[in-house]
Amino acid sequence: MEGNLPKEKFDELEKYIDSLKSTKGALIEILHKAQDLFGYLPRNVQLFVARKLGIPGAEVFGVVSFYSYFTTTPQGKHTISVCMGTACFVKGSDKIIEKLKEKLDIASGETTKDGLFTLKDIRCIGACGLAPVVMVDEKVYGRVKEEDLDEILNTYRK
Incomplete structure (x- = not known):
């Protein structure tokens, strides 16, 4: 059932679910915890959550696929x-993302082969006065130019 995912993480998730006073209405909270533990929500993790909560796997998948x-x-x-x-x-954010795709050799929504970077295009960060904006994890970079990208990437390659 667990594939190549560590049993300890399933055990930790189970312990977390068991610690809740009630699981009613807690699916999103539980999925957040699961994603924090595993880094993502593959099918076997979703089915594990469904079985623990006694709900259909389709219900879990519906929530996972609905929330970005x-x-x-x-x-x-x-x-x-x-x-x-x-x-x-x-x-010019279109030029920025194209340059990042080229530098990282991935498309938007993909992860680099070394597992270091995932690239995403998002609708709005809410820092319009700093346009164009690039965010790495929670750090915001404003007024980004193509020539700034190597320095930004190298900060996270160390």
């Missing part, structure tokens, strides 16, 4: 998000 925070594929150690909102796009 949840992912069913392994993510990189660092997530690079390029804002594609109007202000950023007008200021």
